Amino acid sequence: MAYFFHTDEDRRQMLAAIGADSVEAIIDAQVPAEVRMNRPLELGPAASEIELEREVRRLAAANLSPASHVCFLGGGAYDHFVPAAVDAIASRGEFYTSYTPYQAEVSQGNLQVMFEYETLVAQLTGLDVSNASLYDGGSAAVEAVLMALAITSDRSRVVTAGTVHPEYRQALATYLEEIDAEVVTAEVGPDGTAADLISRIDEQTSCVLIQHPNFFGRLEQVEQIAEAAHAAGALLIQVFDPVSLGVLRRPGELGADIAVAEGQGIGNPLAFGGPYLGIMACRQELVRRLPGRIAGQTTDRRGKRCWVLTLQTREQHIRREKATSNICSNQTLLALRSTIHLALLGPEGLRETAEQCLQKAAYARRQFAASERFEVLHESATFKEFVVRDTSGDVAGALRHATEAGFLAGVPLERWYPELADCFLVAVTERRTRSEIDSLVSTLSSAPRSLASASGVAAGA
Amino acid sequence: MxxxxxxxxxxxxxxxxxxxxxxxxxxxxxxxxxxxxxxxxxxxxxxxxxxxxxxxxxxxxxxxxTLNMSVDTHFYPLGSCTMKYNPKRNERLASLSGLVDVHPLQEDASIQGLLQMLFELQQMLAEISGLPGVSLQPAAGAHGELAALMVAAAYFRRQGEDRPVVLTADSAHGTNPASARMAGMQTNTVKSNRQGLVDLEDLKRQLDRRTGVFMLTNPNTLGLFDSQILEITRAVHDQGGLIYLDGANMNAILGIARPGDFGADLMHFNPHKTFSGPHGGGGPGAGPICVRDFLTEFLPAPVVVKEDDAYRLDYDRPLSIGRVRSFFGNVGVLLRAYFYIRSHGGEGLRRVSEDAILGANYLRSRVQHILDVPFGEFCMHEFVASASRLKKERGLTAMDLAKRLLDYGFHAPTVYFPMIVPESVMVEPTETESKETLDAFAEALFRITDEAQDLVHEAPHSTRISRPDEVQAARKPIMRWTPES
Amino acid sequence: MKPEELLYAESHEWVHVAEEEGQKVATVGISAFAVEQLNDLVYMDLPEAGKKVSSGEEFGEVESVKAVSPLYSPVDGEIVAVNSELPDHLERLGEDPYGSGWVIKVRLDDDAALGKLMDHAAYQKQCAAEG
Known part of the structure; x- marks a missing residue:
């Protein structure tokens, strides 16, 4: 309870000024006795800083993490390197303890960061405009679909590829359950093709949602799909990986109308799933339907260039039920971190990072392909992650064995794709080394085969 | 310099x-x-x-x-936003390896310490709200509203009831109607009465068998606890509707009154307000939701469960609305809330609210001879004043006051919200400000009202820029730098 | 057009009805009083010609920095023309509200809705009460 200010004397003076005998009396005058809580909250005693730190350190130490284990986990969140300068700047109180720039004069720091972020996202995606951030990749994909549905208001069908992150598709299904729109999902699984997806686009299609590189790390035929979508009068929404744009062509060049991404991999910690950063950019003519805050340039009364929140009539505090979205709080601090990281990377740093991911992932893929026990599902055209099949069928056992040997080795795919129960996803970032990759493959290869039969023996014994 | x-x-x-x-x-x-x-x-x-x-x-x-005002540097009485001190210990603890660097798809067995804290946080929020079902998934308050309305919709669907109408108060945050719309519902507005509380007659007139949810902020955005709360919740329940509590103002009632006890069926918390998560220049927040027992099975999945001293994520929830985002939730923000609650305990949290109430009432009593406070004898954690009289007598608007306060080294209160008070000035001092700071703020306001009109109209004078042209920004929006610009 | 000769809706749109090729066409705009109240308009959203409207129905929006005001059709019929230059020249709404600031033209289905509109004197009274 270290944060309070008032001394007994303060309280006495304050109550005297108010004209009340006690705080209790102030509460009694407003809160009916029938709803007053008549016991203390059962939350245990207050912990001092020393006690709390002791306990939390113990609980934190009970978790494995990329600091204790070599991490090959991906699936939408990645162990990319975060330079020290990102943490140093983002931990300045002037940034992290400020709020939404409602008073532009005392928020120029944040507003300029938002404007720089929006510019960087536009440069990154090859699209015209960006908002100042959404919650995360999944909700950004959903917001993009809702935006497309609002733009094409006479259409209510959403065509998605089964290769879009399964949790993004789950979130989409949740949102669309309550509104008049339907989702058509093309071939679920790593082998979905552009032709299959395109065959489902029709005159009722509002938008097509794809991910490139997709959930399995593979590239999609974005241009072909964009062409088909546009021919049918539908919008193309592309989920992208910001790091991939060091080597891949940009969504705007490929024909995406709206591009969204999970921005975690650019300067933000893994943090067990959040807070993350929902990136969203679109073509200029769609900006009136763009959800979320936008910083814009203007001049002040003396003619000096400055920044303000703009196009606010899109937002809930003005347009209420007709707003483009209900979003209010966003992820500015995470957008700041990504802005710093992109500024540190520059074009060459981004290219180098993307190429190292690509080369190291390709190397890892070759090592798995060359192993006796494992196969890779796709021999080429994957970016930084790929699907590995355990021919012995014991994914859980192999991964557990690897964990014991110091690896967070892969993401089992069975939860989302039951037909891929013998497969897992391996992601390789620029942080990984050749020796880590080599020892991952050898460790997994040496895992005891088929725990299923082993436990069968135990049960029979 | x-x-x-x-x-x-x-x-x-x-x-x-x-x-x-x-x-x-x-x-x-x-x-x-x-x-x-x-x-x-x-x-x-x-x-x-x-x-x-x-x-x-x-x-x-x-x-x-250095061009920002922040809680670390300035008094920041932005009403409705609860800009309280953000404890440094929370930052250090949330940055520990084993928390900040855990991958979201790690096996449950590898994150037992983290899951324990999240499980305990679920229990704590249930205790504070008086509502047993908790989901930590939503990413912000508005996201929690939406998730909870989806829970309500799923419940009504399961019951075979058609209840598409959501009622919101005219003093409500814009997120309420916007969330209702995204949840596929129609919205109607319930008026406030002369006391600034829900107009019970208007509410009753609008309630019928099509009413799904009444979204209520209590204490409301005027900083008033609605004394008719039991009548309100009973009236809605009698018609088979549900009560949603917007938890934006929970800083006023921790340990004093529980939403579940006064009739709320669903609610969200804003841990970045109530439980000291730093506001980050606009985010991140988090929006955990709490619901009554019969709604629990509809909550987003996964939730953390405890079985035989082990914690796991439970995905197997057939009636769940599903996901509202990717991965578990805004864990970094949730952990800070956990640390904050642990640092206070039950009695400490109650003192948080008591001191917030004390500070707001004290500041209210100090400024009310220059600003009218249209409602109530007292307030809870914040109050809404009106600059109407100053506007009439001295030509000073709420915006003028806000801008000039910046020169005195204070962040402005929230102005022009809620819209039901003309020239509104909404002040929320929070419990983490001293009497000296509140006095200095009040004195700055007094001085401003004595200053030359032009000086105030052109304020701020001490900031790098002053009164940016928002019309120009909106007419010809420039939303990115280009080499030509 | 002279403001005295126009009809007005409660929601501040003005109407002028004329015969065009044997059909009644209503020109619709926003009254000078309303434009002044809205102050500093920044954006306008207009429908496309060919759209059917009925009286009281929203057909477009004008925005200031922090407010959105819907435009309501005062008549029933089909939109036959839209002042598409207007969104890029919002100043015309203030400078010439009854001339180059017109918003849409509607071919009337019938006269029914016209009966509900006010004449200039009645509208002046309403403005005085609101102002």
Missing amino acids: RNQQHTKLLFELSRPGRRAHRLPPLDVPAEPLESLLPSEALADAPPPLPELAEGDVVRHFTNLS
Whole structure:
């Protein structure tokens, strides 16, 4: 309870000024006795800083993490390197303890960061405009679909590829359950093709949602799909990986109308799933339907260039039920971190990072392909992650064995794709080394085969 | 001593060939890119990002930071936002390895310490709200509203009831009607009465068998606890509707009254307000939701469960609405809330609310002879005053006061919200401000009302910029830097 | 057009009805009083010609920095023309509200809705009460 200010004397003076005998009396005058809580909250005693730190350190130490284990986990969140300068700047109180720039004069720091972020996202995606951030990749994909549905208001069908992150598709299904729109999902699984997806686009299609590189790390035929979508009068929404744009062509060049991404991999910690950063950019003519805050340039009364929140009539505090979205709080601090990281990377740093991911992932893929026990599902055209099949069928056992040997080795795919129960996803970032990759493959290869039969023996014994 | 060079845009500081971040040499055999990826997918060049040295970047952003007001540097009585002190211990603890660096798809067995804290947080929020079902998934207050309304919709669907109408108060945050619309519901507005509380007659007139949810903020955005709360919740329940409590103002009632006890069926918390999560320049927040027992099975999945001393994520919830985002939730924000609650315990949290109430009432009593406070004898954690009289007598608007306060080194209160009070000035001092600070703020207000009109109209004078042209920004929006601009 | 000769809706749109090729066409705009109240308009959203409207129905929006005001059709019929230059020249709404600031033209289905509109004197009274 270290944060309070008032001394007994303060309280006495304050109550005297108010004209009340006690705080209790102030509460009694407003809160009916029938709803007053008549016991203390059962939350245990207050912990001092020393006690709390002791306990939390113990609980934190009970978790494995990329600091204790070599991490090959991906699936939408990645162990990319975060330079020290990102943490140093983002931990300045002037940034992290400020709020939404409602008073532009005392928020120029944040507003300029938002404007720089929006510019960087536009440069990154090859699209015209960006908002100042959404919650995360999944909700950004959903917001993009809702935006497309609002733009094409006479259409209510959403065509998605089964290769879009399964949790993004789950979130989409949740949102669309309550509104008049339907989702058509093309071939679920790593082998979905552009032709299959395109065959489902029709005159009722509002938008097509794809991910490139997709959930399995593979590239999609974005241009072909964009062409088909546009021919049918539908919008193309592309989920992208910001790091991939060091080597891949940009969504705007490929024909995406709206591009969204999970921005975690650019300067933000893994943090067990959040807070993350929902990136969203679109073509200029769609900006009136763009959800979320936008910083814009203007001049002040003396003619000096400055920044303000703009196009606010899109937002809930003005347009209420007709707003483009209900979003209010966003992820500015995470957008700041990504802005710093992109500024540190520059074009060459981004290219180098993307190429190292690509080369190291390709190397890892070759090592798995060359192993006796494992196969890779796709021999080429994957970016930084790929699907590995355990021919012995014991994914859980192999991964557990690897964990014991110091690896967070892969993401089992069975939860989302039951037909891929013998497969897992391996992601390789620029942080990984050749020796880590080599020892991952050898460790997994040496895992005891088929725990299923082993436990069968135990049960029979 | 302002550094003008480094408050230029990043793009203007860029010099071709300059670089910061470098990687170690590639230690695997390099293959030609064309052999790894189809050539039509490859970019000719990387995106045209700015090129800077690390020293450039650090100085640039450090200088930008000095252009912000923040809780660490200034009194920030922004009504409805609960800008309280953000404890440094929370930052240190949330940054520990084993918390900040855990991958979201790790096996449950590898994150037992983390899951224990999240499980305990679920229990704590249930205890504070009086509502047993908890989901930590939503990413912000508005996201929690939406998730909870989806829970309500799923419940009504299961019951075979058609209840498409959501009622919101006219003093409500804009997120309420916007969330209702996204949940596929129609919204109608319930008026406030002369006391600034829900107009019970208007509510009753609108309630019928099509009413799904009444979204209520209590204490409301005027900082008033609605004394008719039991009548309100009973009236809605009698018609088979549900009560949603917008938890924006929970800082006023911790340990004093529980939403579940006064009739709420669903609610969200704003841990970035009530439980001291830093506001981050606009986010991140988190929006955990709590619901009554019969709604629990509809909550987003997964939730943390405890079985035989082990914790796991439970995905197997057949009636769940599903996900509202990717991964577990805004864990970094949730952990700070957990640390904050642990640092206070039950009695400490109650004192948080008591001190917030004390501070708000004290400041209210100090300013009410220059600003009218239209409602109530007392307030809870915040109060809404009106600058109408100042406008009439001295030509000073709420906006003028807000801008001039910046010169005195205070962040402005929230102005022009809620809309039901003309020239509204909404002040929320929070419990983490001293009497001296509140006195200084009140005295600044007094002085401003005595100042020359022109001086105040043109304020602020001490900031780098003053009164930006928002009309120009909206008419011809410039939303990014370009080489020509 | 002279403001005295126009009809007005409660929601501040003005109407002028004329015969065009044997059909009644209503020109619709926003009254000078309303434009002044809205102050500093920044954006306008207009429908496309060919759209059917009925009286009281929203057909477009004008925005200031922090407010959105819907435009309601005062008549029933089909939109036959839209002042498409207007969104890029919002100043015309203030400078010439009854001339180059017109918003849409509607071919009337019938006269029914016209009966509900006010004449200039009645509208002046309403403005005085609101102002």
